[in-house]
Amino acid sequence: MKFRPFNTMLTLAALALSAAPHIAAAQSTVKVDGSSTVFPITEAVAEEFQIQKRGKVRVTVGIAGTGGGFKRFCRGEIDISDASRPILAAEMQACAAAGIKYIELPVAYDALTVVVNPKATWVDQITVAELKKMWEPAAQGKITRWNQVNPKWPNAPLKLFGPGADSGTFDYFTEAINGKSKSSRGDFTASEDDNVLVQGVEADANALAYFGYAYYAPNAARMKALKVVNAKGQAVLPSAAGVLDGSYEPLSRPLFIYVNAASVAKPEVREFVEFYLTKGPALVTEVKYVPLSAEAYKIASANFKAGKTGTGFGGVPEVGLKVEELLKREGKH
Amino acid sequence: MAAATGVVSEQLRRDVQRRKLFDQLFVLLGMTVMFAALATLAILFLDLVRDGAARFGWDFFTSFPSRNAQRAGILSAWVGTSLVMLVTVAVAMPIGVAAAIYLEEYAPKNWFTAVIEINVTNLAGVPSIIYGLLALGLFVYQFNLGHSIAAAGLTLSLLILPIVIVATREALRAVPRSIREAAYALGATHWEVTAHHVLPYSTGGILTGMIIGLSRAIGETAPIITIGALAFIAFLPTPPLSAEFPYVNFTWLSDPFTVMPIQMFNWVSRPDPEFQVNAAAAGAILLGMTLLMNGIAIYVRYRYRKKINW
Known part of the structure; x- marks a missing residue:
């Protein structure tokens, strides 16, 4: 009686070990993680974006939560952080310490x-x-x-x-x-x-x-x-x-994506964000959120093109703020 | 004299009958408990199948997740689960079996091996999230494997190693002493006895242990979430086989992934009730996968038992 299965297993394991040094991501990937509230929007955008790109670009979306997303974002592990609230002072410090600059983009209202x-x-x-x-x-x-x-x-x-x-x-x-x-x-x-x-x-x-x-x-x-x-x-x-029109207040809030400024150099990330800001509004409605005004998306796109980094909040949450006004503020780091 | 014997035997008969009654009562109790457990599983399974019935179909297996519940499928999830399981087997099997052979056949009985044995048994009871945290520090950051299939497979193989080791040792122990002694008598070395006799005879038991370990690993969510499996993946890992040389590649090991339990978890928390149907269907399929694996374990054991003719 021979024990073939073990030989096969050992061979497999040896192969796997010999391949270990080659482990390195090759394909262009956009990595997103963060808020589960923003997830449905990013998921919809990612789905359409990948269909349009015919599988040449991969987009991964996680649901670590806004806080968990910022943690990974400030370690430089992901390109984009989904956030259902603006970045907090402590998170700003973590990002600054790691030398990570970000572009704050509101994408919808909830x-x-x-x-x-x-x-x-x-x-x-x-x-x-x-x-x-x-x-x-x-x-x-x-x-x-x-x-x-x-x-x-x-x-x-x-x-x-x-x-x-x-x-x-x-x-x-x-x-x-x-x-x-x-x-x-x-x-x-x-x-x-x-x-x-x-x-x-x-x-x-x-x-x-x-x-x-x-x-x-x-x-x-x-x-x-x-x-x-x-x-x-x-x-x-x-x-x-x-x-x-601002009459449903104070309970309407903007939702954000934070884009790592260094990732923008990657064409796939740049294209994904541009796709997000142009095709996003229709998808936002489809997943039952409220799109921003056309004006706001225009300013957001301009900010993104200009590479305007920092947050309009300065680590302190504010209620009842107009997104258009926010986008025009000086970015704090 | 005869009358006395009659009385004694009469009493003896009553005694025996009473014990037999207890015996039967216990069998009845055992059967009830067993059927209660089985019925719970069956009801759960049928409930999932009923809730998810609308989604069962080829499309469900061949579609990526989507914002549209009807279009969404489990392609990336079942492929991810299968590949993670493959890595888990490839790592846990050789290490687990080798460790068990050493502990059972070679290790001297001293305090050191005693400590190892206690630890192995204890590790089987450690909550899975602890393995996740360990793996996050060790595999993801220290070894720089990232949030990849390789990291997940290694994590789950750690998780099931104790199960594999314990099961393998049981299987090795079940090989009768006389077989080993007969081999030694014919001049076989320690390794020859182990490799040519003990191991082949215990293969059925070892594979059963392995598959039981995998059945546990396949449903694990906590450690996989900890090491960063993702909720939305609408692509497949790089295919392991390609047309050009060297035909086999291992880039898929470093690819991001999602697994069945995470896909379910994501669907359960969606606002649209339509997604609950998807979650139920995915749950039924995951249960089906586990049952299938256990079925294979039973079949393998049966086949290997039949081959053994001492």
């Missing part, structure tokens, strides 16, 4: 949507003050019934659902409503998987949740989006028009 169960007939609109009363840290353990927030609402338990603390959505919502990023009550049902929030609201008549518009749109029949009262006193439903 409308954070506040939803309730369709059976919650008592509520159609909500003010920022009411949202704050529900979600601020001081509400923890105290605000547990709907009528505590607004006496016109019934004496029913208030069941809150929201994204987990690692999500950019959580960061933005807390910044916009509570005035400080990551400052929130802790006693709500949190999940990194927005589908869990969708199911939570669907199952409970007294539930209230917030998440990105992309999760509301396909489930619109199963829940009710609330109008949010803006600073001018208008109650506005989340919609592309409301986001674009």
